[in-house]
Amino acid sequence: MQSPYPPRPPYPPLPAPSGESDRDLVARLAGADDARHHAVALLLARHWRAARDYAIVCLASAGPAAPLVATAAFHQVLGRMAGGAVGGALRPHLLVAVRDTVRAWAADDGTCAALPELRRPTGGRGLRATKPGTPERRQLAERAFRALPGASQCLLWHTEVEVEPINIPAGLLGIAPATATAALEQVREQFRAGCVRAHRELAPTKECRFYNRLLDIPMRRGGALLPDVRQHLTVCPYCRHAADTIGRFEGGLDLLLAETVLGWGARRYLDSRPGRGAAEELPHTPAPEAVRPGAGGRHRTGSGSGSGAAAVRPCSPASH
Incomplete structure (x- = not known):
């Protein structure tokens, strides 16, 4: 039987450069609807696959719970960032939210009844049993x-x-x-x-x-x-x-x-990264329809990408 999912290359195509940083996009989340939808779509395009992949690691399953966990993590992190409650790089915050969401859902009997994947001893149940x-x-x-x-x-x-x-x-x-x-x-x-x-x-x-x-x-x-x-x-x-x-x-x-x-699952997450030559063995889980971007999971800029933004200053005060 032919797979309903189109084949994906091991290292998926990158979205075209937009010149907008994650920080710029997060700032748009508190703006008008058009700006917010644009920001969410681009942030999903850049970070959805990583969130989905780590959800699969935490659940030990590529079933329907993984995109739900990733979506919940996006809501949590973007909401906190839009309110100025948290700083730092987006990707680590997002992955931590994925892990914490699986832990919280696995502790709730009603959620486990709706999503039996959470009961896997090598996934949600095991994560719940570990020390936070x-x-x-x-x-x-x-x-x-x-x-x-x-x-x-x-x-x-x-x-x-x-x-x-x-x-x-x-x-x-x-x-x-x-x-x-x-x-x-x-x-x-x-x-x-x-x-x-x-x-x-x-x-x-x-x-x-x-x-x-x-x-x-x-x-x-x-x-x-x-x-x-x-x-x-x-x-x-x-x-x-x-x-x-x-x-x-x-x-x-x-x-x-x-x-x-x-x-939790640190080495398995490393092994899942396309940059390490990880093969795409699991069916692709699409992003939520409401904000589904049209491009793949990472952002690329050419060598001439905008240098007008502030340069990295490694010795500036902490923003986390």
């Missing part, structure tokens, strides 16, 4: 990521986790790809410095604070930790988690970010 919040081993990274400006969060997430070319986050930010490229290494360094600073500021003992730089500097230079530092790590889980976090900057930053922001 960031895993202890990723709390330093969480503090550092939240302290980053929204533009820096966007650059890190879309290059490291989504593995998208630099023109994708540049388009989401409304800046030139060359500007984004120049800022990216500074953003990585800012995130690393934030993790090292969080280790020092939250250290439970003076000994932990003493070992702060002795963890960072050898790893940065590719050398071995001093024997007394290695001994300390055998008895101190706090510094052991810090060493693992800092070590991820030399390889594994994608998983560090995914585990920090998402927790």
